[in-house]
Amino acid sequence: SPSGSAREGKVSPSSSSPRxxxxxxxxxxxxxxxxxxxxxxxxxxxxxxxxxxxxxLTAKCQELDNGRKSARNALAEMASQNAKLVSAFASKKDEVRALKESVEVTASQADLKAENAELRDALAGARAEARKAREIEAIRKKELSATRSELDALRSRVNSNNSDSSALSAKLAAVMKELERxxxxxxxHKASWKQERAKLVRFATDASPRKASSPRRASSPETKATTTPSKASPPKRETPQKAKPSPRRQRTPTRPSPKKRLSAxxxxxxxxxxRGNxxxxxxxxxxxxxAYADALAIDFDDQAFRAVLHANKAAALQAMxxxxxxxxxCCVSRTFDDTYIRALQRRADAYLSMGDWPMAMKDLEELAPHMGDDCAMKLREAQRKVKNGATSCEHYxxxxxxxxxxxxxxxxxxKSLALKFHxxxxxxxxxxxxxEALFKRVAEAYAVLKDASKxxxxxxxxxxxxxSI
Structure with missing residues (x-):
């Protein structure tokens, strides 16, 4: 019957609903x-x-290079001292030779015996000085050999550190490659997901017109030939009733739902x-x-993402x-998500750049349990500055x-900052x-920098x- 065929047409779309x-x-x-x-x-x-x-490792290599330079300077100084000793020894040899010649010339003269004795004493003193010079030269050679061994050890350490740094560079390159992969x-995955979502949306839009077009099957020529004995009476009753709802049902899929609009x-x-990143x-x-400002101007409902965008704006402003x-x-970002650590970290860095040590210390104390050694070092520096009475900011x-x-x-x-932070x-x-705190800092900076003497x-x-630093 026509009503039975209509029911069959209504049931068929439900069997092809999206998975x-x-x-x-x-x-x-x-x-x-x-x-x-x-x-x-x-x-x-x-x-x-x-x-x-x-x-x-770079700092260690720099220390080793400095040690090597100091060792080279020590070697150069020892070489100069050694050259002085050699020249002194040569001059003493010349003096001894001259004394021997003078002794041989005056040996036959009896009246010069006392002078010969003095010359012999001088020769003995010269020999003692030469002996001392040889001993000093031997000590210098030992020190030179020890310094050379230390230099070789430093070179081996530098080579090992260079190999470690190359290994770290290779490791870093591997990590970056893994990140790129x-x-x-x-x-x-995102592209495949987009394709699948497009298929699902297409399937949903295809299913909606099917529901609107299914009642028309009762008035199709094939249905009339198989189900109705008379050709005039059934179409006159069914066609005007089912032509009205079809336009409304066809327009329904074109209206996006609120959830879909928010997702877009x-x-x-x-x-x-x-793009901003x-x-x-x-x-x-x-x-x-x-780009970050344009993203924040969009009316979407995600407080955590708004906190990220404000923190990214803070990073760009700090770089400028x-x-x-x-x-x-950063303060605005914390109003959207007070658990976002990156906003707190960037605010602490901005305070450090401004020289606002008390506020930086406050943020760093909150950050310390979540961050590493770098944060702990900054916190110690801020605590030391506050302890020494550093309360004024860097006005520039x-x-x-x-x-x-x-x-x-x-x-x-x-003027620009005063209007902005009033x-x-x-x-x-x-x-x-x-x-209010920023307005106060701006006023203090202007009070100092506008006066030439201050x-x-x-x-x-x-x-x-x-x-002093």
């Missing part, structure tokens, strides 16, 4: 992205550790972040900053010498200008204390501090 749900696809995407980020973070940590080891594998926005922000590594910091802006971006670094900046440059930088213009109540005194203090 995967969109939530499963998004879970696979999140898992792949998390695995890649963890692997990339691990590889970066390995690369940084290898670079630190190479730096330590993992990146390529992840790219392949998140992917667009991720692409902008990748590429520009940052190419030292195009302005372009990197713009804008340390106050970097501190503020605070304003983001060089020590050769003119008064106009200083005033321009101060407490009334803080982005949120959570970062208002940081904004600036000269400050420059002299900086020079003395640099020479």
């Amino acid at each position: 995967y749900r969109r939530s499963d696809v998004e879970a696979i995407e999140a898992t792949l992205r998390t695995d890649f980020e963890n692997a990339l973070k691990l590889m970066r940590e390995r690369a940084e550790a290898a670079e630190r080891e190479v730096g330590a 993992e990146r390529e594998a992840f790219a392949l 926005l998140r992917e667009q922000a991720e692409q902008l972040k990748v 590429q520009n940052f590594h190419a030292k195009a910091y302005d372009a990197a900053l713009q 010498g804008k340390f106050c802006d970097a501190v503020m971006e 670094a605070v304003l983001g200008v060089s020590s050769r900046a003119t008064k106009a440059d200083v005033s321009k930088a101060y 407490p009334d213009k803080a982005p949120s109540d959570a970062v208002r204390p940081a904004s 600036r000269a005194s400050y420059d002299a203090t900086r020079i003395r501090r640099t020479h």
Whole structure:
């Protein structure tokens, strides 16, 4: 019957429903992205550790080179002293020869016996001095041989360290190759995932029109010939009833769901972040900053990812010498995700670059349980500075200008930063204390650098501090 054929047409699309749900696809995407980020973070940590080891070995090689230079200088000094002793010995020999000749000439003269005795005494003294010179020469030769052996040992150590550094370089190259392989594998996985997702989306869009077109089968010519005895009455009742819902059902797949729209926005922000990272590594910091800002302007719902973008903006600003802006971006990043360690680390580095030792010590104390020896060394230095009473910042670094900046440059930088970090213009109540502290630092720096005498005194203090270090 027509109703039976209609029921069969409605049941057929359910048997060809997609095997995967969109939530499963998004879970696979999140898992792949998390695995890649963890692997990339691990590889970066390995690369940084290898670079630190190479730096330590380079310092050791430098020490060995310095030792070798000092040994060469000692050898040169011993050689000069040896040459002096040889020349003195030769002169003494000449004197002895002259004394012998004079003794032979005056031996026949009886009145010169006393003089001969004096000459003999002088000859004995000259022989004793020559003996002492030979002993000193033997000691110098022993010292020279010992120095040569030490030099050979230093050369062997330098060669071994060079071999170790080459091994570390090879290891680092292997790690970087492995990282590149993992990146390529992840790219392949991402491409295959995109293809599979496109297939699933295509399958879902193909299934939706099927549901809308299935009722039309009852009015097709083949159905009329097999199921209806009369040709006029059934089509008149069915055709107008089932022509109305079909346009609405065909338009439904073109409307993206809110979840799909948010996922597309998140992917667009991720692409902008990748572009910003590429520009940052190419030292195009302005372009990197713009890419991160464009990514943050997108309305996606991922607080942790927003924290990462703000921390990346802080890294670009710090590389440009804008340390106050970097501190503020790190504070904003912490409002989105207070467990993100990289934002805290970059804020500590910005404080260190500004010379704000108390705030740097506070962040480093929080970082110390999660970081390595480098963080512990920075913490000890900050604690030592605070203990010695270092409370004022580096005023040039605070304003983001060089020590050769003119008064106009200083005033321009101060006006820009004062407008930016005024407490009334803080982005949120959570970062208002940081904004007030930065505003205070900017005002202190401008109060010193705008006055010629204060600036000269400050420059002299900086020079003395640099020479003392």
